[in-house]
């Protein structure tokens with residue numbers, strides 16, 4: 001059935017022009033999939049900060065697909081408060097790099113409408129704590145429309161969120177709200193930890209026909225790394241970033257760097273830690289995790305987000321269900337406390353650091369209780 | 370809404386003192402200033418000079434690393450002082466982060482003003498002792514809180530009034546529209562005091578609204594006043610009109626105070642990236658303090674003694690602020706668990722106990738015991 005035959009004749013008679021424009025376009029008809037083309041402007045491997053790597057990924061996505069549009073507060077001339085969208089306004093113009101009025105619900109809600117029409121909106125939420133005015137649109141609309149429309153409407157929306165603490169910021173500027181979204185069916189959730197992944201995964205996120213929450217660890221924005229114009233492993237795959245045999249340490253976002261340091265420190269002590277960067281928080285790559293836990297028999301999970309109801313608890317439960325016979329000890333969580341993010345002078349007590357994660361490793365090894 | 374109201378609401382900008390310091394007569398507004406004597410003019414002047422000095426000192430403290438961040442109010446002294454000085458102690462204000470001159474007028478201690486910005490706590494003062502709520506960083510949220518407080522005051526049969534302070538950018542948030550709906554529907558005794566300082570970080574007010582912000586209120590059935598926000602007398606008069614309406618059962622008023630953010634959005638911002646220098650020059654000519662100085666001079670009130678006494682007050686306030694700021698002790702680690710709940714909470718108690726043990730596991734040299 002086409003859109004026109006569904007229209008009520010009385011309505012067209014009243015309005016006179018209803019059928020003149022034909023049916024509203026279906027995204028699938030006007031959009032030939034989501035091409036991931038080469039050549040890319042990143043000609044070869046370059047050293048970039050994470051902020052610049054995301055910028056390069058956004059730029060490539062916009063070059064590849066004219067339906068990619070950016071929406072957000074201060075993303076135009078200013079280039080975003082973290083400069084992630086720097087220079088994109090100059091290159092692509094105000095129709096594709098849209099400085100929006102100050103309203104998060106509207107940013108997400110209009111992205112839904114754009115997606116209905118075949119666009120691939122990329123929304124920037126200025127800081128983690130400001131996503132909540134848009135929460136209803138994300139949970140009730142973005143996440144559910146594919147389901148509610150029985151697959152007729154897809155929501156290829158990417159929502160970029162600078163997240164996490166460690167920068168001494170004011171309240172609402174250091175939060176880790178990822179578990180609200182991993183708890184919401186219909187959303188993919190990504191957290192990147194290094195410039196190369198940031199580049200590859202923003203492109204994959206934008207190309208995905210599912211909505212993606214893309215979390216950027218703001219305290220690592222300025223850390224540099226080699227970036228090649230590769231998409232890298234599929235976005236739902238975790239990555240073993242340090243191989244080991246005694247303990248599996250799961251982490252994501254800013255804590256990946258910390259976890260690598262933990263592995264180095266522990267090796268001095270004769271303990272071999274396998275560090276896994278989850279990358280995808282929903283779905284979780286249990287294949288990679290299970291393979292590691294079957295080898296090590298011990299699991300430590302760390303995140304900045306509060307413990308109760310956090311991702312760590314869910315992963316611990318799944319690993320316990322599936323690897324029970326392999327586990328030598330109960331899974332250990334090293335996380336933020338169940339408190340609102342504290343003021344800057346107290347954040348070092350809230351955030352898992354090298355010592356606290358090492359302490360968790362000790363507990364997994366049965367050295368402490 | 371047809372509650373009798375003395376005088377017409379000025380359709381155009383209400384201005385009582387020209388940028389040259391000339392007192393302009395207004396049939397509408399002058400009756401509201403009958404009791405304002407020379408001493409009161411001097412008081413307003415001293416308030417404005419002192420808060421500008423406090424603001425400058427806080428910016429300096431941030432530059433010296435003593436504060437994490439500071440949102441300057443430079444240029445908005447008249448809007449804040451003129452409105453706050455119209456209030457009674459039993460009124461209650463709900464502000465955003467920039468209303469530090471309002472805090473000054475409400476009697477908030479100087480050290481308490483910077484406590485948050487030093488990162489010591491999420492709030493600086495006891496809202497009940499000064500009639501000023503914990504500032505809202507989530508843009509627009511406080512307009513609903515003010516409306517709710519006003520509904521309570523209405524239920525209680527008092528004539529206290531709530532004032533919501535918010536910016537031009539905030540008017541785009543859904544919360545603000547919803548607050549206007551509730552306030553109008555229930556005729557709540559609340560004043561929506563919008564400081565239109567022309568900018569929301571890098572976004573000019575024209576992006577938020579095609580019409581004057583005050584015109585929005587009419588659509589909600591709320592009368593509005595558009596006032597020169599750099600004219601302290603006009604702001605005082607406008608606020609008094611609105612207060613009278615609220616106290617006598619006439620419901621809400623929307624005041625748009627047209628002013629200018631002469632400084633950066635915060636100390637982390639660089640406005641040269643997005644706004645022309647000429648604009649600042651234009652507004653410097655309308656400086657709120659300069660204007661009042663000219664008026665005082667024309668009235669023969671600006672004596673050398675007054676200037677010196679005022680400078681003394683400002684210097685003393687700056688010194689007190691600096692000493693209080695630097696003298697703030699760092700919060701104790703375990704206070705990170707304080708005040709999350711009003712009632713005992715077993716989950717959190719356990720986390721506190723675990724962290725207490727963990728901290729105790731370090732020996733006095735900071736190494737692991």
Ligand SMILES: Cc1ncc(C[n+]2csc(CCOP(=O)(O)OP(=O)(O)O)c2C)c(N)n1
Nearest residue numbers: 130467506507508536537538539568569570
């Ligand atoms: C819900 C929410 N979204 C975004 C922000 C980030 N932010 C902080 S201040 C600001 C601009 C506010 O402009 P305006 O309301 O005009 O107030 P002004 O800063 O000019 O006083 C923005 C976007 C925020 N604090 N809260």
Ligand SMILES: [Mg+2]
Nearest residue numbers: 536537568569
């Ligand atoms: Mg503003």
